[in-house]
Amino acid sequence: MPEASSQCDGSSVVVDAQRLRKSYDNRLEVLKGVDLKITSGERVALIGANGCGKSTLLRCLIGLHDISDGSLATMGHTLTAGRNPAARRQVRLQTGFVFQKHCLVRRRTVLSNVVHGFFGDAGSWRAHAHGLAPAAWRKRAMEALEEVRLSDRALSRADTLSGGQQQRVAIARALVRRPRLLIADEPAASLDPLSGQNVMELFTRLCTDHGITLLFTSHDMEHALTYASRVVALRNGRILFDKTSDTVSPSDLKDTFDG
Numbered sequence: 001m002p003e004a005s006s007q008c009d010g011s012s013v014v015v016d017a018q019r020l021r022k023s024y025d026n027r028l029e030v031l032k033g034v035d036l037k038i039t040s041g042e043r044v045a046l047i048g049a050n051g052c053g054k055s056t057l058l059r060c061l062i063g064l065h066d067i068s069d070g071s072l073a074t075m076g077h078t079l080t081a082g083r084n085p086a087a088r089r090q091v092r093l094q095t096g097f098v099f100q101k102h103c104l105v106r107r108r109t110v111l112s113n114v115v116h117g118f119f120g121d122a123g124s125w126r127a128h129a130h131g132l133a134p135a136a137w138r139k140r141a142m143e144a145l146e147e148v149r150l151s152d153r154a155l156s157r158a159d160t161l162s163g164g165q166q167q168r169v170a171i172a173r174a175l176v177r178r179p180r181l182l183i184a185d186e187p188a189a190s191l192d193p194l195s196g197q198n199v200m201e202l203f204t205r206l207c208t209d210h211g212i213t214l215l216f217t218s219h220d221m222e223h224a225l226t227y228a229s230r231v232v233a234l235r236n237g238r239i240l241f242d243k244t245s246d247t248v249s250p251s252d253l254k255d256t257f258d259g
């Protein structure tokens, strides 16, 4: 049976989730009917208390987790409660990820880590096995390193860089294939305040410059309100509010985090 996957239709809707539900092991229902539409070029912060389902929602939106019910289309590809491997692959190829822990390969060079961002392209695993990467990938990886101001460290081992620098390498890796969507899960959480601010500034600027849609989670409300144009709050598996960041009030934030 053909997989349910509609092709990207060039529409400006990047994420379209309706009544999205997600349960783990048929027991714990984490998302209880989430409606979320994100259009091209938006910068959206997802906030909410620990365990409210932010990472789960991010993972569902990009096909890393199955959804349990509802409808979901990401960049025009329909992700149903079934497996949808082709649609998931297409979504992943057009998505960059940045996580709290940058997950670099410590013993490899900075450049090699950025080249890893191409994995999933045809031939990438063979290139990896042979320690080879096409010249075009290395050239593009160097450009990405310039964008995060780390080209002078291209040949350093990843674990010789500071935490903030390593997160900048992770950003270069996420952006190396010029994704349409960047997903960042608490990208600044492991960094000191200044490095965190630098990282947030850097990737929001790069997303704006390259027209990349950005969805990030944060427990730092200053980051959410400063670097996103829109803030979506989750509570008890549902959206509590969805507003432009300049209209979020202290009482909205209190409602988001109060038991």
Ligand SMILES: Nc1ncnc2c1ncn2[C@@H]1O[C@H](COP(=O)(O)OP(=O)(O)OP(=O)(O)O)[C@@H](O)[C@H]1O
Pocket (backbone or CB within 6 Å): 024, 028, 030, 048, 049, 050, 051, 052, 053, 054, 055, 056, 057
């Ligand atoms: N793979 C999994 N299997 C089973 N339960 C999971 C899984 N991932 C998350 N959960 C559960 O789902 C709930 C929501 O977790 P999730 O990580 O999405 O929340 P979060 O809002 O991102 O939390 P935090 O702010 O602490 O990172 C939690 O109860 C968690 O234990």
